[in-house]
Amino acid sequence: xxxxxxxxxxxxxxxxxxxxxxxxxxxxxxxxxxxxxxxxxxxxxxxxxxxxxxxxxxxxxxxxxxxxxxxxxxxxxxxxxxxxxxxxxxxxxxxxxxxxxxxxxxxxxxxxxxxxxxxxxxxxxxxx
Numbered sequence: 001x002x003x004x005x006x007x008x009x010x011x012x013x014x015x016x017x018x019x020x021x022x023x024x025x026x027x028x029x030x031x032x033x034x035x036x037x038x039x040x041x042x043x044x045x046x047x048x049x050x051x052x053x054x055x056x057x058x059x060x061x062x063x064x065x066x067x068x069x070x071x072x073x074x075x076x077x078x079x080x081x082x083x084x085x086x087x088x089x090x091x092x093x094x095x096x097x098x099x100x101x102x103x104x105x106x107x108x109x110x111x112x113x114x115x116x117x118x119x120x121x122x123x124x125x126x127x128x
Contacts, residue, residue, distance in 0.1 A: 007106050008053075011046035011068070014099050018042030018075070021088070021096065029087050038078035044071040045103065062114055069107040076100050 018039060025035035045068045052064035079100060083093035 005049075005053075007068075007103070007110060008046065008049050010099070010103055010106065011049050014103055015043040015046045017096060017099065021092075025082070025087060031082075031087050034078060034082055034085070034087065038075060038082065041071045041074040041078060042100075044068075045075065045107075058118075062111075065107065065111055065114065069104065069111055072100060072104045072107055076104065 021042075022035045022039040025031040029035075048064045048068035048071065052061050052068070055061035055064060076097065079088075079093060079097050082088045083090070083097075088096075
């Protein structure tokens with residue numbers, strides 16, 4: 001893994017936390033439905049960023065980046081639901097949602113930068 005890619009590093013660290021949360025929810029809370037949803041979306045973020053590194057085109061890269069962002073937002077939803085249904089405590093929620101929101105901000109900024117670069121690139125090719 002490219003250690004210089006902050007999003008990839010943070011998404012992997014986040015995925016590890018999500019796996020541990022999943023194990024906790026299954027083993028300690030006997031919760032198997034919501035936990036599976038948060039496991040899928042929370043680990044999908046990094047998986048899509050990994051796929052983006054091997055994208056075959058700019059559009060493929062952009063698509064994988066946007067999917068990672070969408071999975072991040074979905075993970076926020078499942079974490080909120082787990083908290084509001086009292087499967088996780090406020091402290092647990094506050095700790096993990098902070099990382100999730102940070103990851104969403106990174107992915108949003110990356111998406112905006114990519115869009116700006118595309119816009120600037122298309123402007124350079126426009127006839128005057």
